[in-house]
Amino acid sequence: MSASLNAVRRSIFPADGDTWETIAAREFPNDDPATMAGQLQSWNMHVFMRPGAAAGSPREGNPILPSDVIFLEPPLAG
Amino acid sequence: MQEAVIDTVRVAAAHEGVAELVVTLKHSNGGTSEVALDQLAADALLQACQASSPEQLAGHSWSKVREAMAVSWNRFSNN
Numbered sequence: 001m002s003a004s005l006n007a008v009r010r011s012i013f014p015a016d017g018d019t020w021e022t023i024a025a026r027e028f029p030n031d032d033p034a035t036m037a038g039q040l041q042s043w044n045m046h047v048f049m050r051p052g053a054a055a056g057s058p059r060e061g062n063p064i065l066p067s068d069v070i071f072l073e074p075p076l077a078g
Numbered sequence: 079m080q081e082a083v084i085d086t087v088r089v090a091a092a093h094e095g096v097a098e099l100v101v102t103l104k105h106s107n108g109g110t111s112e113v114a115l116d117q118l119a120a121d122a123l124l125q126a127c128q129a130s131s132p133e134q135l136a137g138h139s140w141s142k143v144r145e146a147m148a149v150s151w152n153r154f155s156n157n
Contacts, residue, residue: 035081042082042103042140045111051151074082077108 010072014064023064027072043071080106082140087132090114099123099132103140113143119150 014023024036041048047068053059064070085104092098092114099120103111115123123146124130127138 038141038144039079039081041144042105042111045113049113074105074107075109075111077110 007076009076011069012072014066014068014070016066017059018064018070019062020064023070040070040072043074044068082106082111084135084138084140084143085110087135089132092116101135101143103143113147115143115146116150118153119146122146122149 012023012027015026020037020040021033024031024040025033028036047063047065047070050063052061052063055061082103082105084101086102088100088102089097090100097117099115101113101115101123103113105111120132123135123138123143124132126142126146127135129135129138
């Protein structure tokens with residue numbers, strides 16, 4: 001049991017104003033940002049499933065909060 | 079890195095017993111995650127995958143799941 005707890009998924013805290021695309025461009029500079037944005041969404045269902053900010057608000061449509069943990073790799077295999 | 083694909087699907091009871099489709103995605107490293115789709119999203123996914131039953135969804139990509147979810151989320155959009 002202790003061995004499995006040593007494996008930690010790479011993650012970040014978002015920068016101010018971060019979107020899926022800005023995180024993808026910064027963390028995966030050698031890959032297509034649009035493709036990696038889709039990957040990030042699939043790796044972060046806890047954020048992706050959240051409703052985006054209301055229309056007309058500063059973060060309109062963006063579900064990412066500054067306090068979120070954003071994983072940079074898929075869920076670990078069991 | 080290859081995007082996730084649908085591994086398995088199952089029907090589950092959501093709020094007030096309304097059926098939802100729980101999709102298990104398998105990622106390139108073997109890890110899995112689950113996402114629940116309401117009826118509108120489930121129907122959109124079946125249509126996008128040209129599937130007549132949930133069992134035929136296996137192997138389809140995460141991008142189709144995401145697009146199906148957008149159909150449900152945008153149902154109240156005025157656009």
